[in-house]
Amino acid sequence: MIKPQTLKGFRDFLPKDAKKRQFVIGKIREVFECFGFDPLETPALEYAETLLGKYGNEADKLLYLFKDNGDRNVGLRYDQTVPLSRVVAQYQQQLPLPFKRYQIQPVWRAENTQKGRFREFLQCDIDTVGTDSPLADAETIDCTLTTFRTLGFSNTTMLLNDRTLFDTQNLTKQQIIILDKLDKIGKDEVIKQLIAAGRSDAENLMEVLAAAKPTDRLSQVIETLKNQGYKQEVDFRFAPFLARGLDYYTSTIFELTIAGYGSGSLAGGGRYDKLIGQFSGRDVPAVGIAFGFDRMIEAMEEHNLLPTEDTVTQVLVGVFSQETLAASLATASSLRSKAINTEVFLENGAKLDKQLKYADRKGIPFVIIQGPEEVAKGVVKLKDMKNQSQEELTVNQVVAKLLSS
Amino acid sequence: MIKPQTLKGFRDFLPKDAKKRQFVIGKIREVFECFGFDPLETPALEYAETLLGKYGNEADKLLYLFKDNGDRNVGLRYDQTVPLSRVVAQYQQQLPLPFKRYQIQPVWRAENTQKGRFREFLQCDIDTVGTDSPLADAETIDCTLTTFRTLGFSNTTMLLNDRTLFDTQNLTKQQIIILDKLDKIGKDEVIKQLIAAGRSDAENLMEVLAAAKPTDRLSQVIETLKNQGYKQEVDFRFAPFLARGLDYYTSTIFELTIAGYGSGSLAGGGRYDKLIGQFSGRDVPAVGIAFGFDRMIEAMEEHNLLPTEDTVTQVLVGVFSQETLAASLATASSLRSKAINTEVFLENGAKLDKQLKYADRKGIPFVIIQGPEEVAKGVVKLKDMKNQSQEELTVNQVVAKLLSS
Numbered sequence: 001m002i003k004p005q006t007l008k009g010f011r012d013f014l015p016k017d018a019k020k021r022q023f024v025i026g027k028i029r030e031v032f033e034c035f036g037f038d039p040l041e042t043p044a045l046e047y048a049e050t051l052l053g054k055y056g057n058e059a060d061k062l063l064y065l066f067k068d069n070g071d072r073n074v075g076l077r078y079d080q081t082v083p084l085s086r087v088v089a090q091y092q093q094q095l096p097l098p099f100k101r102y103q104i105q106p107v108w109r110a111e112n113t114q115k116g117r118f119r120e121f122l123q124c125d126i127d128t129v130g131t132d133s134p135l136a137d138a139e140t141i142d143c144t145l146t147t148f149r150t151l152g153f154s155n156t157t158m159l160l161n162d163r164t165l166f167d168t169q170n171l172t173k174q175q176i177i178i179l180d181k182l183d184k185i186g187k188d189e190v191i192k193q194l195i196a197a198g199r200s201d202a203e204n205l206m207e208v209l210a211a212a213k214p215t216d217r218l219s220q221v222i223e224t225l226k227n228q229g230y231k232q233e234v235d236f237r238f239a240p241f242l243a244r245g246l247d248y249y250t251s252t253i254f255e256l257t258i259a260g261y262g263s264g265s266l267a268g269g270g271r272y273d274k275l276i277g278q279f280s281g282r283d284v285p286a287v288g289i290a291f292g293f294d295r296m297i298e299a300m301e302e303h304n305l306l307p308t309e310d311t312v313t314q315v316l317v318g319v320f321s322q323e324t325l326a327a328s329l330a331t332a333s334s335l336r337s338k339a340i341n342t343e344v345f346l347e348n349g350a351k352l353d354k355q356l357k358y359a360d361r362k363g364i365p366f367v368i369i370q371g372p373e374e375v376a377k378g379v380v381k382l383k384d385m386k387n388q389s390q391e392e393l394t395v396n397q398v399v400a401k402l403l404s405s
Numbered sequence: 406m407i408k409p410q411t412l413k414g415f416r417d418f419l420p421k422d423a424k425k426r427q428f429v430i431g432k433i434r435e436v437f438e439c440f441g442f443d444p445l446e447t448p449a450l451e452y453a454e455t456l457l458g459k460y461g462n463e464a465d466k467l468l469y470l471f472k473d474n475g476d477r478n479v480g481l482r483y484d485q486t487v488p489l490s491r492v493v494a495q496y497q498q499q500l501p502l503p504f505k506r507y508q509i510q511p512v513w514r515a516e517n518t519q520k521g522r523f524r525e526f527l528q529c530d531i532d533t534v535g536t537d538s539p540l541a542d543a544e545t546i547d548c549t550l551t552t553f554r555t556l557g558f559s560n561t562t563m564l565l566n567d568r569t570l571f572d573t574q575n576l577t578k579q580q581i582i583i584l585d586k587l588d589k590i591g592k593d594e595v596i597k598q599l600i601a602a603g604r605s606d607a608e609n610l611m612e613v614l615a616a617a618k619p620t621d622r623l624s625q626v627i628e629t630l631k632n633q634g635y636k637q638e639v640d641f642r643f644a645p646f647l648a649r650g651l652d653y654y655t656s657t658i659f660e661l662t663i664a665g666y667g668s669g670s671l672a673g674g675g676r677y678d679k680l681i682g683q684f685s686g687r688d689v690p691a692v693g694i695a696f697g698f699d700r701m702i703e704a705m706e707e708h709n710l711l712p713t714e715d716t717v718t719q720v721l722v723g724v725f726s727q728e729t730l731a732a733s734l735a736t737a738s739s740l741r742s743k744a745i746n747t748e749v750f751l752e753n754g755a756k757l758d759k760q761l762k763y764a765d766r767k768g769i770p771f772v773i774i775q776g777p778e779e780v781a782k783g784v785v786k787l788k789d790m791k792n793q794s795q796e797e798l799t800v801n802q803v804v805a806k807l808l809s810s
Contacts, residue, residue: 001683001684001685001686002454002455002683002684003684004455004491004492004494004495004684004685005452005455005491005495006448006451006495007448007450007451007452007473007477007479008475010448010449010450011448012445012446012447012448012492012495012496013444013445013446013447014445014492014496014499014500015443015444015445015506018443018444018445018446019443019444021444021446022434022444029427030744033717033746034741034744034745034746034747035741035746035747035748036716036717036718036721036746036747036748036749037717038420038423038424038716038717038718039418039420039423039424039426039427039717040417040418040419040420040423041417041418041423041426042411042417042418043411043412043415043416043417043525044415044449044481044511044513044525045412045415045513045524045525046411046412047410047412049407050407050409050410064473064474066471066472067471068412068469068515069469069515070413070515072412074412076449086409086410087409087417087419089409090409090410090411090417091417091419094419095419096763096766096767098751098752100748101420106449108449108450110473110474110475119450120448120449120450128751131751131752133751133752133753135724135730135749135751135752135753136751139749139751146741224730224734227730227731227734228734228735228738278406278407279406279407279408279409280406280409281406311441311443312438312441312442312443312444313441313443316441319540325540325629325632326632329629329632329633330633333633336439336440336551339435339439340439341438341439341440341441342439342440342441343440343441343505344441344540344544346503346533346536346538346540346541346544347503347536347538347540348538348540358501361501362501
């Protein structure tokens with residue numbers, strides 16, 4: 001016997017959770033399409049050289065790399081921005097720019113799982129490629145805020161910064177990554193680490209950044225958002241210490257937070273005007289954001305924004321004997337033809353009690369009972385499992401009732 | 406510069422194709438849920454021992470196996486039946502039986518790509534676990550035929566057989582795999598290979614199988630399908646040579662064909678009453694089917710059953726100057742709030758011609774033009790890109806028109 005187990009950091013989603021995920025994906029997709037983003041899918045496996053060196057040294061260690069059966073060096077998708085950049089370079093002749101796409105696929109990272117991090121998780125990205133207009137940056141933020149409002153959140157804030165602010169202070173990548181930990185490790189520790197990383201002026205640097213003004217680009221983004229009715233300091237906020245971990249960002253960066261949610265940002269992204277050039281040989285400006293799907297689900301759970309049904313099934317059609325089987329199956333077919341999610345109890349002739357208990361355990365809200373008596377009268381009994389009431393109805397009446405419930 | 410390329414056997418799906426895939430997935434999901442199948446998701450990576458030895462020797466060679474960073478032997482999902490079997494064993498305390506689930510996820514096989522086969526492809530499965538009732542076999546077939554009808558096909562036939570027929574003839578696994586190639590290599594070649602595989606009675610064997618009668622189980626499945634209005638020899642057919650390649654099937658097997666479609670079966674499955682026992686220590690009967698998503702898309706393409714729009718976007722809002730920008734963005738927000746998929750032209754002040762050309766190249770059906778004159782009058786110009794007509798409307802009138810178009 002083989003022990004049934006999942007790998008550490010990997011998860012099964014049983015129906016109740018899988019349903020919630022489908023619900024959220026459906027909502028997200030609607031908003032993304034509403035903003036004119038088209039779907040894109042890329043492979044789970046890429047050539048290793050496509051992935052290596054794009055995210056920074058620390059990230060390279062988290063890549064799932066291996067040799068395939070043909071001895072090629074390959075790696076599992078680590079994010080959706082690098083595959084998008086490859087796609088833009090590879091199909092540049094057939095993609096009208098700006099190219100706006102969304103992508104909702106799993107990514108894999110060999111993370112330390114002790115921090116509640118997962119090694120396989122879903123990312124939901126929107127990106128706009130081929131324009132350096134601040135309007136694209138603002139639209140990315142607008143679409144993100146709209147998505148979270150559509151999901152039912154009322155307390156999201158987008159933090160904004162511009163990486164070029166750090167250039168004026170000659171910050172190295174290593175120093176930017178230290179700065180990025182400010183929320184987690186606190187100011188004193190950041191200063192200590194910055195000094196260790198060669199910034200003896202760390203204390204002064206922190207003061208200079210704290211007093212920084214938004215760049216020209218950020219000012220335009222902020223102006224556009226205000227024009228659209230978003231409130232500064234409430235819906236969005238200039239955050240001069242915001243750094244983001246990945247190497248490829250070039251100017252605007254942003255991160256979505258929710259008041260009272262402790263597990264970090266729910267979405268993050270920015271502008272990466274130099275990444276696509278690594279594949280295409282000429283720079284193509286781009287901006288985008290990735291939604292952390294697991295954290296969204298977790299935050300929605302905390303705010304009671306998710307459906308709670310255990311099953312998609314609305315009604316269980318009981319089956320009581322060989323004689324009434326054909327009638328039960330016909331009832332099920334009728335209900336299904338009206339798009340009512342219907343399960344048939346598949347063991348012919350089980351006791352009523354057993355069938356009701358099954359519906360109860362599965363959380364199916366209604367059960368249809370159709371014995372020889374009901375078949376003779378051309379009716380069924382519809383049992384409401386919640387209030388335990390029961391009524392005699394024709395199948396058409398059942399359809400009307402379930403469609404309106 | 407890194408050459409932008411996909412691995413052989415792996416595919417990008419650009420918006421036009423990705424849209425088609427989403428459309429089909431949406432339809433399939435609806436039918437699956439209508440039959441009371443709940444969603445399930447399992448990880449892309451499993452312990453290698455979970456996968457090895459379940460599919461047969463030939464399949465084992467096609468597994469993507471590697472050592473992860475923690476030196477564990479892991480493998481990519483090869484199908485969805487083995488992960489389901491692991492899930493049922495792992496969570497048996499919390500899953501009421503029968504457990505009915507659907508699963509729509511990619512699988513990976515290191516196939517020879519020269520036959521037009523892919524190394525990454527989507528599978529769509531339904532399975533019913535925990536009952537050996539022939540009603541479950543019949544329902545699997547009913548749901549499959551209903552799915553294909555819902556997608557618009559009118560010429561599907563389900564081939565049925567029972568593996569126990571082969572047991573009565575003492576066929577080995579190797580001999581069953583030879584038999585499975587009958588459609589591809591023809592009767593003479595099958596007989597030749599069977600003789601080489603130790604069946605000197607191959608010719609007689611073929612005659613015996615040709616004259617075989619459906620088993621008791623198959624007869625009950627057939628009776629149920631007929632009761633539900635399915636026509637024998639049209640919607641389904643007893644096919645005594647049908648074998649299926651995988652090791653794990655124990656009795657009923659089935660395969661869906663479409664008249665005139667040359668690339669093989671579109672769905673295949675059967676009953677596997679001994680697979681879950683390999684994980685749980687006690688046998689749990691199960692039956693299911695996997696839909697070959699790529700072939701479905703290909704066949705739907707041939708039958709013109711797929712949407713043909715290039716983009717999800719219904720209207721492009723042009724942007725003409727800094728002065729009218731706020732009005733254009735407000736128009737876009739109004740349209741989006743009515744769930745009209747709206748793209749804003751993101752480069753402030755581009756020439757009208759350039760903006761129309763962009764809409765045309767992207768296949769966006771309508772363009773909104775809103776210059777200083779229109780802003781002053783409180784209207785917009787709506788241009789129909791197909792018939793090149795143009796009319797002056799309020800934003801509310803645009804909403805009404807686009808919602809009804």
